[in-house]
Amino acid sequence: MATTASPEKTFSQVTWETALWTLIPLAINTMSQPSGRVCGFPAKYRTYLRSSPLFCLADSLSILIHLILYLTTFPFKDGIRLLIQQRFGKGDDDDADESREEGIQAIEKLTWLRWIFFVLGTLGPGIKLMAMEGVPWTKTFGAIFLISFVMVEVLVILSWLYGEYEAIPEAQDAEAHDAEKLKKTKDKLLEIDDWLHATARALHVVLLVWAAVDIHNGFHDHFRFGPSGLEPFPSFLGPFFDLCCGVQFFGLELIIMLMIILLPAWLKWILSLLRDFLVYSWWESGIGAVLLVCIQAWVIWVLRNYDLFKKEILIDLVVDWAYLLAFGFSLLLVEILLGSTGERVPRWARSIFITLPNPEEGKKRRSGMDSKLE
Numbered sequence: 132m133a134t135t136a137s138p139e140k141t142f143s144q145v146t147w148e149t150a151l152w153t154l155i156p157l158a159i160n161t162m163s164q165p166s167g168r169v170c171g172f173p174a175k176y177r178t179y180l181r182s183s184p185l186f187c188l189a190d191s192l193s194i195l196i197h198l199i200l201y202l203t204t205f206p207f208k209d210g211i212r213l214l215i216q217q218r219f220g221k222g223d224d225d226d227a228d229e230s231r232e233e234g235i236q237a238i239e240k241l242t243w244l245r246w247i248f249f250v251l252g253t254l255g256p257g258i259k260l261m262a263m264e265g266v267p268w269t270k271t272f273g274a275i276f277l278i279s280f281v282m283v284e285v286l287v288i289l290s291w292l293y294g295e296y297e298a299i300p301e302a303q304d305a306e307a308h309d310a311e312k313l314k315k316t317k318d319k320l321l322e323i324d325d326w327l328h329a330t331a332r333a334l335h336v337v338l339l340v341w342a343a344v345d346i347h348n349g350f351h352d353h354f355r356f357g358p359s360g361l362e363p364f365p366s367f368l369g370p371f372f373d374l375c376c377g378v379q380f381f382g383l384e385l386i387i388m389l390m391i392i393l394l395p396a397w398l399k400w401i402l403s404l405l406r407d408f409l410v411y412s413w414w415e416s417g418i419g420a421v422l423l424v425c426i427q428a429w430v431i432w433v434l435r436n437y438d439l440f441k442k443e444i445l446i447d448l449v450v451d452w453a454y455l456l457a458f459g460f461s462l463l464l465v466e467i468l469l470g471s472t473g474e475r476v477p478r479w480a481r482s483i484f485i486t487l488p489n490p491e492e493g494k495k496r497r498s499g500m501d502s503k504l505e
Contacts, residue, residue, distance in 0.1 A: 150269045153256045157276040158182060160253040163245055166190070166283045167219040170331065171324035174219070184272040185338075187279035189331035194218075194282050196323055204316050215290045217317070242287070249280070 162181045169180045169190045180186045197217065201210035260273040 145263050145266050145269075150266060153260045154269065154273055154276075156253045156256050157260070157273050158184075160245075160249055161187060161276045161280045163248070164280060164283050165219070165287060167286075168217070170328040171321060172328070181279070183331070183335060184275045185331045185335050186328075188275045189327040191275070191279050191282050193324055193327050194286070197320055200316060200320060204312065211289055213313075215286065217320070218286060219290060253280075
């Protein structure tokens with residue numbers, strides 16, 4: 132009597148390219164929200180901070196803690212209004228002139244377009260990511276981005292239902308509630324935000340240090356032992372090879388570390404520097420993004436040849452600095468589709484041939500921002 136064997140369930144390995152283009156739309160969707168303050172940082176830094184899943188996780192915990200503390204201290208409606216004000220209201224650390232909006236954040240005002248992008252461009256990759264097997268870190272980072280997006284979107288909807296945050300200034304809060312209780316609550320929340328921010332930054336540093344060591348060891352092992360696993364050089368040439376290998380790949384390792392650390396831009400002084408050079412022109416930002424993407428593509432090509440993408444979390448760390456670049460290109464596309472071509476082409480030509488980045492102008496902008504903060 133013949134028996135038929137039941138087919139075994141097989142899984143195909145998830146490639147690093149699949150992980151890359153699955154995480155990028157999730158991160159872009161999260162970065163393009165009007166999220167307000169992130170872990171107590173001024174709202175102008177929101178886009179860059181939320182390129183990191185660690186800061187998105189800390190921000191989601193901050194929202195939950197703020198919500199619980201406000202609702203247990205004040206009535207429901209007042210607690211929601213205070214939460215919205217604290218999250219989206221204009222503070223002393225924000226710029227006085229809001230007429231100059233960052234080009235990379237202009238899409239935030241188009242709520243309907245953001246929702247369309249979520250349904251058409253983000254929901255599919257999110258479902259696909261949750262169905263993958265064997266990539267727990269990638270699924271975790273993707274879930275963090277989705278949860279962060281949903282939580283902030285709920286706050287945006289609540290701001291519509293319970294009034295705009297400008298309608299409840301501090302003076303009215305002091306009259307409606309006990310001033311001392313309100314002050315204690317805000318001070319406690321500020322301490323919690325500082326703790327969450329410090330924890331996220333520490334975890335980010337730990338992961339980046341691990342990535343730096345892993346990348347260095349990967350290059351060293353590949354070129355010392357070769358693809359066959361056998362050492363191709365005599366032992367007495369080992370020190371000389373180590374020196375040459377270090378000199379040869381020092382520039383590449385330095386570029387990798389700079390791209391991983393700087394482009395997520397979660398350090399405050401780096402954020403200020405990026406803001407000076409990204410805020411005033413779509414096309415200047417686009418030109419810079421083209422150069423950065425060329426370096427990015429080269430680095431990914433090199434890493435792919437050296438088989439350093441076998442560790443999943445390293446993929447997620449390297450892809451982390453690709454979010455901002457892809458986000459900038461998507462906004463450039465929106466500008467091309469929705470903007471005025473007659474006004475845009477001359478500005479683009481000027482940005483290439485005439486209006487090149489001016490360091491002196493950047494110094495003036497930074498000095499003006501510093502005087503406002505003082």
